[in-house]
Amino acid sequence: MHVVVAVTPAHPARRSLSKRRNQPATWFQLATVRLTFPLSLDGPLSTFAIDIANMTQGTRNALTCLQNAVGAAGGSLSVTSAYRPQSYQDHIRDVWDKWQAIKDRNDAACAQTKAQVQTEWNRHGLTFQPAAVSNHTSGRAFDANWSPGTLNIDQLANGCSLSRSVPGDDVHFEYTGT
Numbered sequence: 001m002h003v004v005v006a007v008t009p010a011h012p013a014r015r016s017l018s019k020r021r022n023q024p025a026t027w028f029q030l031a032t033v034r035l036t037f038p039l040s041l042d043g044p045l046s047t048f049a050i051d052i053a054n055m056t057q058g059t060r061n062a063l064t065c066l067q068n069a070v071g072a073a074g075g076s077l078s079v080t081s082a083y084r085p086q087s088y089q090d091h092i093r094d095v096w097d098k099w100q101a102i103k104d105r106n107d108a109a110c111a112q113t114k115a116q117v118q119t120e121w122n123r124h125g126l127t128f129q130p131a132a133v134s135n136h137t138s139g140r141a142f143d144a145n146w147s148p149g150t151l152n153i154d155q156l157a158n159g160c161s162l163s164r165s166v167p168g169d170d171v172h173f174e175y176t177g178t
């Protein structure tokens, strides 16, 4: 395994995963994952702070509107992710791909790599595969949790020019204004 990975090119993991996205993980693919750790795009934790200030003015206003609307309905809403630079978006997509490739491996050879990927996985709390190009990067989207779950969140969001427009990505709100 180690002889093979020694001759793979720089940054092989993303290339191999994107080529093989619809194929089952192989030992070779997992070996290339091991080669690239720690994640090249990883940075200090502050890089991943929730960044509301760099969302567009319209999106910030829409968020304030929604927080007020949820509050008036007796609930609360908290943002879990807002503006993301492209490097951040690339990083969390990378984490998603690597975790999918390794999460079901239980052999000893993968244990250390799996633990490293799991640390990143747990840090980012991903619930949906990050898009290659995202409205988070254009400052027009945020992710949020709210309570109670019985709120009609879509009605409140629509009243603030926001829409949960990505099927299955339940925490993702996009600004629908100009």
Ligand SMILES: [Zn+2]
Residues within 6 Å of the ligand: 136, 141, 142, 143, 171, 172, 173
């Ligand atoms: Zn989102």
